[in-house]
Amino acid sequence: MAIYGYRCPHCSDVEVAFPIGTATAAVPCPDCGATSVRVFSTPMLARTPAAVSAQLQRAERSAAEPEVVTSLPRRRGTGVVAAHPATRRLPRP
Numbered sequence: 484m485a486i487y488g489y490r491c492p493h494c495s496d497v498e499v500a501f502p503i504g505t506a507t508a509a510v511p512c513p514d515c516g517a518t519s520v521r522v523f524s525t526p527m528l529a530r531t532p533a534a535v536s537a538q539l540q541r542a543e544r545s546a547a548e549p550e551v552v553t554s555l556p557r558r559r560g561t562g563v564v565a566a567h568p569a570t571r572r573l574p575r576p
Contacts, residue, residue, distance in 0.1 A: 489519035496522065 484500040491497060491512040497519050499510055512519045531539075 488522040488524055490522045491515065491517055491519040493517050 485503045485506070486498050486500050487506040489497045489499060489510050489512075491514070494512055494514045494517075497510070497512060499506075501507075506521065509518045509520050511517070
């Protein structure tokens, strides 16, 4: 179901759910009964994931208020050394 917007001349805007492609040009207002005409708006087809939105906001904020680095990041470990005897002679990175 899609949500379609209608505007009543006497009341406020009304949102009505119809199957996609079956919305009519006008519906009666649920409050006063007057004819509400359809209002076209932008569709909500996609939404930005929360993680992406947070990173975009952080990038915008850092343009005006950059964060100051006070220390170097911790060094990552070298990884797990395999215990198999045949792999001990392999070169290490």
